[in-house]
Amino acid sequence: MRCKFYAVTTAALLSLAGAFISPRHTRVALSSRDKIRNANTQPLYESAAPFAGSGPRQVDMNQYNLPLEIIEQEWSANVVAKTIDNEGGIFLSCKNLREYFVDHIEVEIPRPASGVGLGIGLQEIAGGREDGLGITVVSDLIEDGYVNSLDVDIMRGDSIAGISIQRSNSKDVNGGSVGLTDSRETVSISTECLGYDGTVDAILSLPDAKTDDETLVLNIRRIRRKPKITVNLKYPPSQDTPDETIELFAGENLRLGMLVRGVKLNDPLAKRFDTKSEGNCGAGGLCRTCVVNIQKGEDLLAPQKTAEKQMLADNPRWRLGCKAFVGYGMKEGEMTVQVNPNQWD
Known part of the structure; x- marks a missing residue:
């Protein structure tokens, strides 16, 4: 010693x-x-x-x-x-x-x-x-x-x-x-x-x-x-999946962080901006199948860039999971997120 x-x-x-x-x-x-x-x-x-x-x-x-x-x-x-x-x-x-x-x-x-x-x-x-x-x-x-x-x-x-x-x-x-x-x-x-x-x-x-x-x-x-972000996930009734809570760390990409924790983001009703008819665009930000609705804790996400903001102009509370990073400013907190918002009434 x-x-x-x-x-x-x-x-x-x-x-x-x-x-x-x-x-x-x-x-x-x-x-x-x-x-x-x-x-x-x-x-x-x-x-x-x-x-x-x-x-x-x-x-x-x-x-x-x-x-x-x-x-x-x-x-x-x-x-x-x-x-x-x-x-x-x-x-x-x-x-x-x-x-x-x-x-x-x-x-x-x-x-x-x-x-x-x-x-x-x-x-x-x-x-x-x-x-x-x-x-x-x-x-x-x-x-x-x-x-x-x-x-x-x-x-x-x-x-x-x-x-x-x-x-x-x-x-x-x-x-x-x-x-x-x-x-x-x-x-x-x-x-x-x-x-x-x-x-x-x-x-x-x-x-x-x-x-x-x-x-x-x-x-x-x-x-x-690492700062922690508690994410309360809400699923549409038609999906027949119980709501759940997961924990992400500051700097994590929202889509990938959810996927590695077993949360599937692949909304078939998404309004696509690519040429595919199904599947995802590999985080290119064009298929919109990973879109989510942020009901609480929007300030914990990195601000939208121009392309994402224009793409989701009709739904200002929606975010592309592949373009959103949690823990903005190295803050901790709690978020409430609707999965597959196109399937909600």
Whole structure:
């Protein structure tokens, strides 16, 4: 088990200030079998980019924070293969990707004066590999430490994925005859998926402070639960199907999320805009067989785009399930949805 308390200084960012050992934490060997996995699949019911359909955030995301005991058990690492569009690498993830996700938080603070520590404890919860890979998290925030005095958004269980130093450089132009020009310099290091020793070595590689107005940017990773949307489904009497309630997560496509939960959307009475006489258009938005009537919770869906709005102009409360994403703004809530609205009297 490795759990030590470090104080961040302006000279080297982290310097040993003592020891902090908690019996709760155990050191787990990071192995390719149970901690590093390939991230080459995407759940069918989600958008290609997680939460892409949920739009700009409109709520305080801290309401989705998890208890520390869950966070400690959930951290994992994913290997992402290099492609033309992606450099690839090893990134922090969580085991239960269905209910949880790794959020990215940027904390910007003034770089403290020389000799003043941040008051952050670091804990290696997975490691023991020759290549230095592992998972290191924040184990403690000292009550009277620098970070706590600033009231910034860092909590136990977070992982520091990177640190940047931002500072201004001024230099004379033409020997001072023109004046000074300012430029912004950024020095960054990555600590994502490094063990305890690798994290400390990376942090110690940061340069000393040049000025007294430098800024530290901490790139934080935090496991949070996904916002949940309760969907009450009502079926037309002619379908002779009992009403039911399902649960979706923010970012899910309404049609696919319902299909994977066993809800069939294939209204034969739909007014089609394609050349087929039956079946669906494969989420192209033309067959309208996945149309639903939103009786409650319309604000939990991503707004209609122009084509969908024009197609459903005669029924403003209707939505194409294939074009609607739930949890807009990362909000939770409850929806009431009529399935196959063409079959209702």
